[in-house]
Amino acid sequence: MKEARPLPHYLVQRYHGWKATAFTENKAWYKRLAQDGQRPRAMVIACCDSRVHVTSIFGAESGEFFIHRNIANLVPAYKPDGEQHGTSAAVEYAVNALKVAHLVVVGHTNCGGVAGCHAMCSGHAPELEEKTSFVGHWLDILRPGYERVKDLPEADQIHALEKQAVLISLENLLTFPFIKAAVEAGDLSLHGVLHDIGDGGLLQYDPELDHFEHV
Template sequence: MKYARPLPAYLTTRYRGWKATTYAEDKAWYRRLAEDGQHPRAMVISCCDSRVHVTSIFGADQGEFFIHRNIANLVPPYSPDGKNHGTSATIEYAVGTLKVAHLIVLGHSGCGGVEGCYHMCSGNAPELEDSSSFVGRWMDILRPGFELLPKGDEAMRKRALEKASVVISLENLMSFPFVKQAVEDGVLSLHGLWNDIGEGGLEAYSPDTQGFVAV
């Protein structure tokens, strides 16, 4: 593949620093992880947004979380006849092979994907309506959430759509037969979270109130 290039110098420098400090100080732990394989207790489905640092939020170490990231932390409905279902394949592996006990959907404030969906559904992003738009077709998963948004100012409605992305993903997770079975058998629990990046806040979805409450 002739287009691949060497790493930028700043990344090479950072890697060497990590290898000489963090890795060197805990070499036995890394080797144990390599030899014993992974046994994460939880899977996290989060947004690709570079500001969402899942392991930092929970103070997690290597081997604790099985993490899948995509635009707007969305889970598509179960569709075995579809193609290239990266998210669905990751869920299947986490639940069926790794036997995770918890499956967490983590949304966040200022989500660009959610904002794109908002503008697309409002008729203000025709480029996303084009059939060739990967982002637009992915955000179609969230379109039902837009149609149920309450009245209010744009900022409030966008935040509501961010949280709807979490709830819709939880509902879609239950359309997967193996997820539904694991939940009903009591070996898997689903959790919906929303992170306020600027304030460092974390809210969890409560089925009792059908809303989000501070953690």
């Protein structure tokens, strides 16, 4: 693999800083994680967006969260069709192997993936509708959410679609037989939240009110 290159210098420096401080100060904990394996209490499905730092938001330590990130924090519906499904594989491992107690979908404001889905579904991003677009094909997961918000005032549509990205994912999670069974047995709970990047706020979905409320 001749095209690969060494890490940029700033990342090497940051690694050495972490190794000399956070790792050294918690060496026994890291040793325990290595020897005993991971036992995360929750799985978090979040967006790839570099501004969404879920471990910082929830003050999580190493070993506490099993984290999967993708464009627009989406979960596809259950579809064992022989294709490669990274998100579905991560969910299966978290629930069946790690036995997590909580599964949290974390959406966020100013999401580029959600904005891209809105543009695609409204006919303003034909490049995403090309068969060769991995992003466009992925964002098709959120198309049902667009249908729910397209009749709202235009200024409200994208923010509403950000919430739909969370809700569609929660709905799709329940199409997985092993998730539905775990939820019905009381072994797993599903949660949906929306993080506001600008003001640090956090909304959580309340199924009784069918609404997102401030935490």
